[in-house]
Amino acid sequence: MGFQLQREELLSGEQLQSMLAENPARAAQAILLAAKQGILEGQALLGQILLEGQGIERDEGLAFRWFGIAAQGGHVMARNMLGRCLEHGWGCTADERAAAGHYRMAAQAGLDWGLYNYANLLATGRGVVQDQHAAFALYQEAAHLGHAKSMNLLGRYLEDGRYCPADSRAAWNWYERSAHAGDFRGQFSHAAVLAERGNIEGALQWLECALAIGNLKFLRVSRAALLEAKEPSIRAMSDVYQARINTLLNKAL
Template sequence: MQPLPLDIFAEASPEALAAAFAGPPEEAARWIDAAARYGMPEAQLLYGQILLDGRGVRRDHVAARGWFRAAAEAGNLAARNMLGRCHEMGWGGRVDEAAALACYRQAAEAGHDWAQYNLAGMLWRGAGTPQDRKQALAWYRRAADQGHAKSLNILGRFLEEGWEAPADPVAAAALYRRAAEGGDFRGQFNLATLLATAGETEAALTWFRRASVGSPARFRNSMRERLAGRPEPEFRALAAEIAAAAA
């Protein structure tokens, strides 16, 4: 197969590039690889993710880290965040929490919501840095202010439990709803739990079902166990549905 001519990217319209990138995985990977080599930071970020996932190409975490670094050095904040993930998770090299923290902080301070979320998580756990839960809360707030669904859910937990802030169950419920509507499965589960406690069974079932569809197996199993232990027959029936689907 002939390589794509790199100068095509200087002439192609954004619509043509989008169409090429949206093709079958193997063909899209060729286009994105070529665009990355041409020097497009957005394509370098995307190709790094493709290599990380093995989507249309052989999985290669070392090469993925290299493309994330190239895009990050070009100023792409999402790539700086993903380079942090590589350092934190050991994708394509050794685990380096200090390097991960530095990547997250740089992108977070520039306003990237996922980096703010990841930085908050490391501060909360004390990973690569002394534990600082007040700063973690501050970064979760900054990400939540941008509508970041996972941060909205975690901020809801802070306010429901009274962690590092006065408990505010009304505000927590509102945050869970925003997280749920934003597609976060934990937010959907937490909202459903509040609705169930309030006796709004049908609404709770809707959100429990959405959480079960969008969540990984480990979370679904935990959810099934909790629903099976509830007194309401509707929730026990849903637990049985989840178990049957898993089988």
């Protein structure tokens, strides 16, 4: 006998997310049923678990299709995920210009991730005409919505001062907020400020936090920066970062 759920069990996105954490395979069946019944949150979540292979066989092409269905129904995060797929070529031909269009729509709807992703394209000129001032404004909007990665990038713009009035104090505040919100780049930025202020113990603690969750690209760039540190204990963290890099590389083999 097949797995069955009542329709009312499928209406809560929070319930489905909770199920994913507890029992991915069971949640995948519930999400699939919800998606087929036309429930937007189920359609968007089905795209996500297909993209990640969470509780279901990974299928990027099918994920792209379900994101499209949910986006057509008005699901803003699914619209953002269509952009992600098009930017990176997940289940489709990469098309940064098309990705920018979807990010723009998600940003206009006020989605923090849409604001962030569209800002990234504007900042780098991928798929759109480069516009650092517009990127700054979008990062700022996303940061005020609580988006951790945007907080760190807003801090960089404020510290740099080329596309907005320079404000080091505000930049440091955003780095700290980003760190506490869980962004590993924000944690590294905050650690750098603490080290500059002479709080070496605090800096080391945040470097450890960034080390635990940072991706391979971040770790490599960060290790190079640590090698240039004046404080010996901070500089010694480069060896710890290298060890973590080696671990991640070995896992990938």
